[in-house]
Amino acid sequence: MDNIGLVCGSFHKDEVEQMIQHAQDEAKKQNLNIIEIVWVPGSMESPLATARLLEEDNIEGVACLGIIEKGETGHGAAMGQAVIKSLIDLQLGYDKPVGLGIIGPGAEPHHIESRLEPHARNAISAIRAMI
Secondary structure (H helix, E strand, O other): OEEEEEEEEOOOHHHHHHHHHHHHHHHHHOOEEEEEEEEEOOHHHHHHHHHHHHOOOOOOEEEEEEEEEOOOOOHHHHHHHHHHHHHHHHHHHHOOOEEEEEEEEEEOHHHHHHHHHHHHHHHHHHHHHHO
């Protein structure tokens, strides 16, 4: 069984806790063991926490779960692009998969509920496929 970690944005804590449940269920199905869950303030902090987990020899991959809502300005879109680019760079730099379970950028409140389960499950499935 391969060990993985989760990095979870706490800005939408209730919704992300639901995502964790779906991720844990999918991990069991995919024969993955979630050995560490790290909470960060928001998606912006995900790359640093992800890097710290990827440095661990006993972690084979990391799934990032969170939500980046659409705001009144372009801040969310710019931040989302920077976060996703950083996560891709970490994946390439450590040669370990990073599953992207971040809803958005640009998510509106009515988009969130229906995406919690598929985004969490797909992030775990991506790790399994790439290990």
